[in-house]
Amino acid sequence: QKEVEQNSGPLSVPEGAIASLNCTYSDRVSQSFFWYRQYSGKSPELIMSIYSNGDKEDGRFTAQLNKASQYVSLLIRDSQPSDSATYLCAVRGTSYGKLTFGQGTILTVHP
Amino acid sequence: NAGVMQNPRHLVRRRGQEARLRCSPVKGHSHVYWYRQLPEEGLKFMVYLQKENIIDESGMPKERFSAEFPKEGPSILRIQQVVRGDSAAYFCASSPSITGDETQYFGPGTRLLVL
Numbered sequence: 001q002k003e004v005e006q007n008s009g010p011l012s013v014p015e016g017a018i019a020s021l022n023c024t025y026s027d028r029v030s031q032s033f034f035w036y037r038q039y040s041g042k043s044p045e046l047i048m049s050i051y052s053n054g055d056k057e058d059g060r061f062t063a064q065l066n067k068a069s070q071y072v073s074l075l076i077r078d079s080q081p082s083d084s085a086t087y088l089c090a091v092r093g094t095s096y097g098k099l100t101f102g103q104g105t106i107l108t109v110h111p
Numbered sequence: 112n113a114g115v116m117q118n119p120r121h122l123v124r125r126r127g128q129e130a131r132l133r134c135s136p137v138k139g140h141s142h143v144y145w146y147r148q149l150p151e152e153g154l155k156f157m158v159y160l161q162k163e164n165i166i167d168e169s170g171m172p173k174e175r176f177s178a179e180f181p182k183e184g185p186s187i188l189r190i191q192q193v194v195r196g197d198s199a200a201y202f203c204a205s206s207p208s209i210t211g212d213e214t215q216y217f218g219p220g221t222r223l224l225v226l
Contacts, residue, residue, distance in 0.1 A: 032213065034214075034215075036217075042219070043202055043217040043218060043219050043220050044154065044202070044217045045217070046214055046215075046216070049214060088153070088154065090154075092213075097159070097167065098144065098156040098159055098167060098169075098170065099144070099146075099154075099156060099204075099215060100156065101146075101153045101154040101155070102153060103152070103153040104153055
């Protein structure tokens, strides 16, 4: 079993729709959870971090965390073509420790 | 504020040569991480360093790879006797020293191509 798994892609949504990205992790002691966006040929860019159960909203992005289910998700509302990228879920077990990444989900938003 | 800086951005080496990748963290950040992204694969952790100390090198191949973060100057990832399988994007990330903000900010990466 992979440590961090993301829903298989690619995911294609029409402009204006909600894109839903999912991630599960295997290590129950994980403390911190991150969503990064990576455009082709570029470096990962942080979108959201979440540390507590529940929802965290930032603009069009909402991260959801359920530690009991070992599940974290990212919702992108009003998807735009500029949101087309690979989305990486990352999990960290200890403060300042390494990030363990999922394999990424490719999102395409078509006009 | 300047972000994480990496150089060179692109590096071409022939098999058997050495590759030296440099990373300057965000000013004031004392935690540096190196990750590798092989073609069509996810990011994999390699090593975590603080000034003059290797904290976690569990992701570093046992041979040919080494890393340092000296008291002065950038962090260096060194790959000796490169092989074609070392061709990848190498990303450096840094974190602030202040507890409560442990976000890792990534540099632009160094794309290594081994011929």
